[in-house]
Amino acid sequence: MVAANCRNSFPDLKLALVVGICGGVPFYDKEMQEIILGDVTVSEDFVQYDVGRRYSDKFEIRESAWSVTGRPPPEPRGLINKLKSPVYRRRTQEKTCLHLQTLREELGSEAELPVAPVVHFGYIVRADQVMKSGEHRDNIVRETGAIAFEMEDAGPQEQNVADYAAATAAAYAKALLQEW
Numbered sequence: 001m002v003a004a005n006c007r008n009s010f011p012d013l014k015l016a017l018v019v020g021i022c023g024g025v026p027f028y029d030k031e032m033q034e035i036i037l038g039d040v041t042v043s044e045d046f047v048q049y050d051v052g053r054r055y056s057d058k059f060e061i062r063e064s065a066w067s068v069t070g071r072p073p074p075e076p077r078g079l080i081n082k083l084k085s086p087v088y089r090r091r092t093q094e095k096t097c098l099h100l101q102t103l104r105e106e107l108g109s110e111a112e113l114p115v116a117p118v119v120h121f122g123y124i125v126r127a128d129q130v131m132k133s134g135e136h137r138d139n140i141v142r143e144t145g146a147i148a149f150e151m152e153d154a155g156p157q158e159q160n161v162a163d164y165a166a167a168t169a170a171a172y173a174k175a176l177l178q179e180w
Helices: 065-069 072-083 085-105 134-144 159-179
Strands: 040-048 052-054 057-062 119-127 146-151
Touching: 040 072, 040 146, 040 159, 052 134, 072 085, 072 159, 085 119, 085 159, 119 134, 134 146
Parallel strands: 040 119, 119 146
Antiparallel strands: 052 057
């Protein structure tokens, strides 16, 4: 919620990026779009899936963050719409790959990029708990249309996997800022 409240402290702020790693939803829509390690998810909105109302027969997730904090300013919405276009998708993908290549060269890594990262746009859901149940995850995806899960404390992770995902996220953020 710190990022959501930045506008209170910095009223002239036009763009804030929260860059990190999250758990992707393997297949997230009717076309069976697949998110794989190293892909990038861009949140158009987020849902706090462990906040809502408990009824005797169900749990009702609170609506999206923007329904609580208000719509984001037009500049970020315009940027997201621009980034979704085929021309900008290709440009940011190419720039992301170039930034990753530069990182590999600076680190002296001989590892090759397995595939170019694909960018996915949609809801990211978050909670203060780790998602371990595929069935529960799939139910939340059906309810919210989520493409990824941000978890407050994901616990121990395989360091090489986390490093690769973080590097890809940072490279895309740099490409995005070049389009801003």
